[in-house]
Amino acid sequence: MSRRMKLILAAGIGLGAMLGTTTAYAMLQDASAQLRASGQVGEQADGYLGLVGSAPAGVRSQVDSVNIKRRAYYTDLAAKRGAKIEEVAATTACELFRTKVGAGQYYRLPDGVWRQRDGGTPIPLPSYCG
Amino acid sequence: MKRSLLTLMRCDSTQGTMRRMNILLAVPVVLGSAGCVQVSAPEKPIEINLNINIRQEVVVRLQQDVRDLIKENPGVF
Numbered sequence: 001m002s003r004r005m006k007l008i009l010a011a012g013i014g015l016g017a018m019l020g021t022t023t024a025y026a027m028l029q030d031a032s033a034q035l036r037a038s039g040q041v042g043e044q045a046d047g048y049l050g051l052v053g054s055a056p057a058g059v060r061s062q063v064d065s066v067n068i069k070r071r072a073y074y075t076d077l078a079a080k081r082g083a084k085i086e087e088v089a090a091t092t093a094c095e096l097f098r099t100k101v102g103a104g105q106y107y108r109l110p111d112g113v114w115r116q117r118d119g120g121t122p123i124p125l126p127s128y129c130g
Numbered sequence: 131m132k133r134s135l136l137t138l139m140r141c142d143s144t145q146g147t148m149r150r151m152n153i154l155l156a157v158p159v160v161l162g163s164a165g166c167v168q169v170s171a172p173e174k175p176i177e178i179n180l181n182i183n184i185r186q187e188v189v190v191r192l193q194q195d196v197r198d199l200i201k202e203n204p205g206v207f
Binding site: 029030031032033045046066069070073077080081083086087088090091092094095096099100110126127128129130 | 184185188189190191192193195196197203204205206
């Protein structure tokens with residue numbers, strides 16, 4: 001193999017790796033929105049995504065992956081503000097209930113029951129949400 | 131004897147090329163992964179506890195930070 005060919009091959013592989021990273025990043029951009037829209041996953045009052053019913057392993061691993069990242073962000077913000085992780089997480093849930101759960105999507109309040117959001121009405125928020 | 135020496139030499143030169151190829155291949159992979167955000171798993175498992183006991187003043191204090199957090203991480207929230 002000539003030196004030139006090796007260079008071309010290496011450049012091609014490099015470009016492929018970069019494209020792969022970009023595609024993975026683009027998919028991550030709305031991972032939790034897609035999960036909520038699937039109807040298999042909903043937002044919980046504890047600030048994490050939950051499985052509405054028995055979901056396939058692929059969905060479960062995506063939910064775990066999102067929740068691990070959430071936990072890391074909550075931990076970070078809690079340390080910065082001298083708050084508990086659960087407090088940051090619950091505050092986030094209030095905000096997600098307000099802004100991210102769309103019509104027909106699922107949510108779970110502290111009573112533990114999964115409900116589907118109606119088109120027009122906002123989600124009845126827990127009293128601590130303010 | 132002469133022949134086996136030749137084979138040996140050929141083998142050596144191929145290995146040298148392979149080694150250089152490996153280095154060439156490794157560079158873009160390292161460059162590609164440098165752009166990723168590394169998020170490591172927490173040591174403790176995530177406990178899902180919906181019995182939340184929180185004061186409203188804490189929520190109000192954290193609200194703006196949480197809004198920023200959601201806005202900056204659209205894939206996670």
